[in-house]
Amino acid sequence: MTLHNKLVLEHIQKSFVDKRQTELVLQDISLHVAQGEFVSLIGPSGSGKSTILQIIGGLVEPSAGSVRLDDQDVTGKRGLISYMPQADCLFPWRTIEENVITALEVAGVNRDQALKQAREWLPRIGLGGYEKKLPQVLSGGMRQRVSFLRALLSEQELMCLDEPFGALDALTRLDMQKWLLSIWEQDQRSVLFVTHSIEEALYLSDRIYVLSEKPTLILQEFQVPWARPRDSAVTLSPAFQEMKQAIYSSMQRGQVVS
Template identity: 55%
Template sequence: MLELKGLQKSFRSNGTVREVLRDINLNVMDGEFVSIIGPSGSGKTTLFQLIGGLQQIDAGEIWLDGVNISGQKGHIAYMPQQASLLPWYSVKQNIALALQISHVPKSTALKQAEQWLQQVGLAEYANEYPHKLSGGMSQRVSFLRALLSPQKLMLLDEPFGALDALTRLHMQRWLLSIWEQHRRSVLLVTHSIEEALLLSDRIIVFAANPATVIDEIKVPFARPREGELWSDSTFNELKQRIYEQLDA
């Protein structure tokens, strides 16, 4: 699916060079959920910009389904930290837009959007505009828009970071339930160790200044994930392992 080979990225400003990413190697397999966790400023968002073709890499290659897509746009679905819904479109129209981009006729796209909103409990908001939605509702709509995009790989850039703790937990469980049904390939950036352990098949741990891969953890818990996971001894051992790496 996705393979990053020796990615390097530096930024130059006022005669100084700041190395952001150094020799990043990682992959995401078909239907796999992989999380990247690291300190603030460790280059995680920059990495997403490189994968999406919004920044040019200094060295290395980005491969998707056996094709070198380095520097190219349009190959991934993206869910940002903020929902970024079009305010002049209704909720239904925002979701339908993802289908229309993949050449689904408008009438069909709107009908499918209504069906999806029914599935996720937001049918009553179909004709409302984004300003009427709570933060959690907006993120549900944003996730559906990414899920319905034609690209097979989804990049989620800390999508729940702005939500309160309880809403965030509800959104994590909601995302898991939707993802279990469709198993799209996902690469998630998060600052939450618990979130990474709850959602992921594998976790990539970054060090900062510059970002390098310092650990790769295969999450051992069976799917579907249960609520009791929080009290599991292995869960807490892995949580402590990651915390110590980030705190080093």
């Protein structure tokens, strides 16, 4: 069965102009995320991963190429995806629960209903009791969890997450990964997930795109074979270690494999 493609990027190119110098960051990026698929992007720092998500979210215009959502050209359009940016962008004057519901409010959900949802979910990410506090009292990892919850509760069918667990300690990170997987296994949204961690990408994804250094191309695509629901025990298997090594080698070689 061929799954419907939720997201398609076709020949995306992006140059930035800085002090009259033009720098080509994304050379040619074509990728897709099928309906209900969990796809990760992995690549060196500065390769343009965040830029790709910003282009998908309509926050940055590509220099060339197109973004298609459900077969519609949405290049440059905002508000169509659930997006968790790399910097958490919490509003300092809003309480934690009010921060969680911003996307819901923008989508027109009744405020009391949205707050009820936020109050149900906050304890599940270890932030019970913080509902009425301001973001300034939170650690970096706690802020990240609030920002993640905000993206999760916003109801768009495609979720783009930019290193959502980068600031977390190993145990909290594993908890959040398991939690994300269980939610995703239930509601089968499409996910595009950016990470620096090969293990994290392998544990969570159906497919992984490996990006080159800039000017960035897709070096290789890996299909991840493990069944769903996926047990964290797969990370201990020899096959997991082999795939990890294969992805690492692909990044080191830096050559396109088709």
